[in-house]
Amino acid sequence: RPPRGARGRLTAACLPAEPETGRKKLSSHGRKRAAKRRLAAGSGPAGRRPLGGGEQEPTGQTARGRSGFSDGNAKWLAPAKAKKTQPKGNRVELSSDGEVEEGSWEMEEEDGSSEEMVDDYGASSSEEEELLPIEKAALKQKSEGEGLSEDDSEEEEEEEAEEASKQKMGQKEEEGPDLQLNVDIDEQFKLPTSEDIEKEDILFISEPPDLHVIHQRIQGNMEVLQDFGVKREEGRSRQEYLALLRRDMAAYYSYSDFLLTKLMDIFPLPELVNFLEANEVPRPVTIRTNTLKTRRRDLAQALINRGVNLDPLGKWSKTGLVIYDSTVPIGATPEYLAGHYMLQGASSLLPVMALAPQENERILDMCCAPGGKTSYIAQLMKNTGMILANDSSAERLRSVVGNLHRLGVTNAVVSNCDGRQFPKVLGGFDRVLLDAPCSGTGVISKDPAVKTNKDEMDILRCAHLQKELILSAIDSVNAASETGGYIVYCTCSIMVEENEWVVDYALKKRNVRLVATGLDFGKEGFTRFKDRRFHPSLKSTRRFYPHTHNMDGFFIAKFKKFSNAIPQAQKDEGPAVEALPAVPDTVITEPPTKKKKREGSKAEEEQKLPQPALKKKRSLQAQRRPLKA
Amino acid sequence: SEKLLKLAASVPRDSLVAPGTCFGKFTKSQKFRLSVTALDFLAPYAKYKVWVKPGSEQSFLYGNHVLKSGLGRITENTAQYQGVVVYSMADVPLGFGVAAKSTQECRKVDPLAIVVFHQADVGEYVRNEDTLT
Numbered sequence: 134r135p136p137r138g139a140r141g142r143l144t145a146a147c148l149p150a151e152p153e154t155g156r157k158k159l160s161s162h163g164r165k166r167a168a169k170r171r172l173a174a175g176s177g178p179a180g181r182r183p184l185g186g187g188e189q190e191p192t193g194q195t196a197r198g199r200s201g202f203s204d205g206n207a208k209w210l211a212p213a214k215a216k217k218t219q220p221k222g223n224r225v226e227l228s229s230d231g232e233v234e235e236g237s238w239e240m241e242e243e244d245g246s247s248e249e250m251v252d253d254y255g256a257s258s259s260e261e262e263e264l265l266p267i268e269k270a271a272l273k274q275k276s277e278g279e280g281l282s283e284d285d286s287e288e289e290e291e292e293e294a295e296e297a298s299k300q301k302m303g304q305k306e307e308e309g310p311d312l313q314l315n316v317d318i319d320e321q322f323k324l325p326t327s328e329d330i331e332k333e334d335i336l337f338i339s340e341p342p343d344l345h346v347i348h349q350r351i352q353g354n355m356e357v358l359q360d361f362g363v364k365r366e367e368g369r370s371r372q373e374y375l376a377l378l379r380r381d382m383a384a385y386y387s388y389s390d391f392l393l394t395k396l397m398d399i400f401p402l403p404e405l406v407n408f409l410e411a412n413e414v415p416r417p418v419t420i421r422t423n424t425l426k427t428r429r430r431d432l433a434q435a436l437i438n439r440g441v442n443l444d445p446l447g448k449w450s451k452t453g454l455v456i457y458d459s460t461v462p463i464g465a466t467p468e469y470l471a472g473h474y475m476l477q478g479a480s481s482l483l484p485v486m487a488l489a490p491q492e493n494e495r496i497l498d499m500c501c502a503p504g505g506k507t508s509y510i511a512q513l514m515k516n517t518g519m520i521l522a523n524d525s526s527a528e529r530l531r532s533v534v535g536n537l538h539r540l541g542v543t544n545a546v547v548s549n550c551d552g553r554q555f556p557k558v559l560g561g562f563d564r565v566l567l568d569a570p571c572s573g574t575g576v577i578s579k580d581p582a583v584k585t586n587k588d589e590m591d592i593l594r595c596a597h598l599q600k601e602l603i604l605s606a607i608d609s610v611n612a613a614s615e616t617g618g619y620i621v622y623c624t625c626s627i628m629v630e631e632n633e634w635v636v637d638y639a640l641k642k643r644n645v646r647l648v649a650t651g652l653d654f655g656k657e658g659f660t661r662f663k664d665r666r667f668h669p670s671l672k673s674t675r676r677f678y679p680h681t682h683n684m685d686g687f688f689i690a691k692f693k694k695f696s697n698a699i700p701q702a703q704k705d706e707g708p709a710v711e712a713l714p715a716v717p718d719t720v721i722t723e724p725p726t727k728k729k730k731r732e733g734s735k736a737e738e739e740q741k742l743p744q745p746a747l748k749k750k751r752s753l754q755a756q757r758r759p760l761k762a
Numbered sequence: 763s764e765k766l767l768k769l770a771a772s773v774p775r776d777s778l779v780a781p782g783t784c785f786g787k788f789t790k791s792q793k794f795r796l797s798v799t800a801l802d803f804l805a806p807y808a809k810y811k812v813w814v815k816p817g818s819e820q821s822f823l824y825g826n827h828v829l830k831s832g833l834g835r836i837t838e839n840t841a842q843y844q845g846v847v848v849y850s851m852a853d854v855p856l857g858f859g860v861a862a863k864s865t866q867e868c869r870k871v872d873p874l875a876i877v878v879f880h881q882a883d884v885g886e887y888v889r890n891e892d893t894l895t
């Protein structure tokens with residue numbers, strides 16, 4: 134049957150149909166509601182009566198005219214105007230008569246007639262009509278319990294309850310979050326005191342923590358932190374909330390506190406949760422077609438025939454395929470063994486795309502194991518030119534050799550030198566790819582041990598090694614090469630110490646400049662981070678994250694070397710030997726024949742040349758000079 | 763190629779792992795043993811080829827010999843003990859072998875007889891990665 138309020142709001146078209154159904158029998162519930170309405174009505178429309186009186190007449194008449202009750206109620210159903218003047222008395226009479234149903238019916242009529250007026254009485258009753266009987270009973274119970282009025286007071290009610298419970302917080306440990314579980318989301322997040330935290334630690338030792346509870350607490354905490362001004366508890370600082378969040382996240386996702394602090398510096402909170410969640414899940418398996426032996430179309434067809442479910446990787450790659458599932462092991466199909474494809478992460482395709490090796494160039498890959506990027510370079514060069522694939526680890530080089538042979542790469546020489554020896558061993562390359570050894574914080578989904586075994590010293594050690602390597606890489610490139618002069622630096626880490634800091638260091642120490650990577654997607658690198666300020670051209674570097682791009686965390690920077698001179702450690706080095714005015718410099722410093730070694734003496738010669746006393750800042754230079762790709 | 767070799771010469775001898783592609787190794791008794799890494803280069807020049815049915819592809823890749831039941835096609839006039847290149851039905855080279863029976867004999871022999879001795883296959887890339895040179 135239609136809710137009571139609806140009858141009141143029926144349009145003229147609907148009403149004539151109504152009376153045919155006759156008077157409805159009210160349940161005990163309906164009777165209760167009617168009684169309640171009377172109570173409310175008594176207090177409610179006291180002030181509105183004069184208004185109501187004025188408006189009642191036309192509506193009352195129309196209502197009556199519309200309804201035209203055919204049952205024998207006409208005698209007591211007086212016009213609305215008269216009823217309004219003595220509402221209470223009539224109602225009481227009616228109820229005492231026992232004709233409560235009629236009374237409520239009458240009420241409804243009045244409700245209907247007063248629909249144009251928005252008054253508390255009308256509003257509350259229509260609201261009541263909407264609620265299910267159960268909800269109504271619950272509300273009534275609550276209101277009786279708390280002694281509050283029932284409309285729109287659910288929040289207030291709970292907050293009052295909270296005030297009371299907060300005072301008892303010290304005694305209850307996990308009950309705070311437990312209450313949260315049972316109650317509405319509107320409830321405010323309660324920060325446990327330090328006593329509670331100690332108690333939790335004790336609990337932790339004796340039994341494993343309840344992950345569900347911790348998860349709820351994390352969510353509550355995050356909500357508060359998002360809207361701190363409004364949702365905070367008085368007297369508790371943001372630091373305390375953050376400290377709790379850090380502890381909880383460390384426990385829930387199994388990270389070390391150090392790493393989590395670092396991550397909280399890099400990511401804003403909602404993104405941090407996405408990042409942590411993404412690290413729990415492995416990234417999809419991707420393969421790269423070996424265009425030296427087959428085409429992507431043919432390979433896809435052959436694999437589909439074997440029962441592999443795959444898709445092209447994306448618009449940005451012409452050789453990548455992502456594998457959803459397969460009935461045969463991907464690393465053992467005859468196509469794999471014949472060298473038609475290589476298992477490679479999607480993010481590993483990016484630095485080679487940024488490097489853009491041309492045919493007949495000389496390329497150095499300083500940390501090549503297991504050889505995925507090297508083979509991609511070779512296939513882009515179509516087996517022309519020469520690649521020197523170097524790695525400092527002999528065991529991993531075996532896999533490089535195997536992969537290169539399998540994939541049919543013929544233009545590679547594999548060597549086992551320490552990358553830092555490089556310009557001494559062999560220099561004068563056209564392009565260099567440096568995939569530096571890093572802390573691996575971008576590939577946590579592949580290697581969860583990184584969550585706990587990295588600390589400050591590890592990161593700094595990696596950063597130091599990377600700085601040395603990048604300087605060697607830069608020195609191994611021949612800036613005067615016609616087609617090249619590029620260095621690509623990439624890591625599979627998201628730490629600023631290993632990425633932007635190293636790049637900034639290189640910019641300061643050598644005559645290089647950052648250029649666009651050619652990758653149009655991905656987040657830009659940071660130009661400032663906490664207390665450090667980096668060169669503004671760092672915007673051209675790219676960061677990739679597991680949660681935004683669904684590939685391993687990665688960082689890519691592309692440099693162009695514009696002069697072979699090695700600047701001495703001076704304050705205003707750099708600017709005097711920029712690219713355009715440096716053409717005479719390079720002609721002088723480099724002999725016309727392709728000499729491979731860049732000696733320190735040449736650099737000294739360079740310095741003695743008259744340098745214009747341009748004390749322009751490097752940043753200004755960069756801004757003025759448009760970046761040449 | 764030669765340019766590559768010249769370049770490789772400048773890498774210190776201890777550090778050089780592989781200049782170019784390895785075709786095979788010389789044994790102590792001065793014989794030359796061809797390895798599977800030479801497959802890509804030799805396959806286009808092969809005069810005698812053997813095609814293997816899809817079912818026994820995997821078996822060959824595991825290092826087993828090819829039986830008559832797995833034989834798909836074989837070039838005419840293959841002599842006995844002739845070196846052959848083994849292909850899959852999709853013309854993907856799988857490895858090297860030696861014909862155990864000449865083509866004529868292959869037609870007559872029973873299904874479980876060996877027709878090609880296995881010598882080298884691409885499965886070795888995965889199996890013997892370390893010893894692959």
